[in-house]
Amino acid sequence: MILKNKNNNFLLTLSIVLILMGIVIFSFFSQKRAPVTPEKASTEIRQIQTQSQSDDVEAIEKDINDTDLSEIDREISAIEKELNASY
Incomplete structure (x- = not known):
């Protein structure tokens, strides 16, 4: 009975850890980054x-002058x- 209870606790803990890792990985990769829009060329350019x-x-x-x-x-x-805002 004790061995069965330990296995259940281990499986429950492992399941929770895997679910949390999946949520973290999903949220990390699903973050939308702000699109970079090119500025209009200035007169100097x-x-x-x-x-x-x-x-x-x-x-x-x-x-040069x-x-x-x-x-x-x-x-x-x-x-x-702009670079610091993207991170």
Whole structure:
């Protein structure tokens, strides 16, 4: 009788543990992640894409001087915020 009771307790405990593990695994994999939407290309990006193809020093210097990086800190902060929000 004692042996039968121990087997029943073990099977009941094992069943509960397996059910709980199944619930945890299901909830982990069924979490919906927020879709990442690409932002519209800013004028700086469009400007970088339209820079000259020349490898002359003067052309490179002109491209560097024409590139506006004044708001890069704000953009990096926004990217970090978006990455942290996804986890």
